[in-house]
Amino acid sequence: MENDHLDPPTIGWSDFARGRHLPEGKHTWFAGTDQELLRRIRAGWARRRPGQGRTDLSQVVIVPVDPAGFVGATVRVQEDTPLHARFERRQRGEAGFVRVTAEGEREPVRHAAVVLYSAETLQENEGRRTTDCDWEIVCLLAGPREVEPMDPLTMARNFLQQPGGTFAEYSALEFAEAIWYWASRASAHCEE
Numbered sequence: 001m002e003n004d005h006l007d008p009p010t011i012g013w014s015d016f017a018r019g020r021h022l023p024e025g026k027h028t029w030f031a032g033t034d035q036e037l038l039r040r041i042r043a044g045w046a047r048r049r050p051g052q053g054r055t056d057l058s059q060v061v062i063v064p065v066d067p068a069g070f071v072g073a074t075v076r077v078q079e080d081t082p083l084h085a086r087f088e089r090r091q092r093g094e095a096g097f098v099r100v101t102a103e104g105e106r107e108p109v110r111h112a113a114v115v116l117y118s119a120e121t122l123q124e125n126e127g128r129r130t131t132d133c134d135w136e137i138v139c140l141l142a143g144p145r146e147v148e149p150m151d152p153l154t155m156a157r158n159f160l161q162q163p164g165g166t167f168a169e170y171s172a173l174e175f176a177e178a179i180w181y182w183a184s185r186a187s188a189h190c191e192e
Helices: 015-020 034-047 152-159 172-182
Strands: 011-013 060-065 074-076 083-088 097-102 111-118 135-143 185-188
Touching: 011 015, 011 034, 015 135, 034 060, 034 111, 097 185, 152 172
Parallel strands: 011 135
Antiparallel strands: 060 111, 074 185, 083 097, 111 135
């Protein structure tokens, strides 16, 4: 990959990701240490790919990592799955939305990856950086598929440049595949 001959980039956690990916929470989490996660990211750095809706490795990358110790966030929904809906916001200053969660066993983790944003990308759309690192962790992904479509609401936030989103272009096919994939899944329900 381009620039792989240079020193590895510095990597840190964004406050956004650190506050979301908590053990026993509704989002994916890693049961290991920060140091172990950073080692895995560095080990997978050469295999990184552009984030969904991106065409190069300069803004958003997805780095595949060893899935051991990751716990996924999704429940496969069936006709009899108890569902819950509530209005929430990801963070202050962002538009609210309806989140549907499902009771049940989380899907098994067979693949894991870490989404990182470059320092410059973090500052787009009135965003902010948490660290002075070259890249910040913004999302942990773990589940049954190697490439999981992005949540359609996240795609729309990015595409429409809503607060908290970073612009990316998605095709109609990408939107349709994401909607179809997420139509039978929901975030695991957690009592708050």
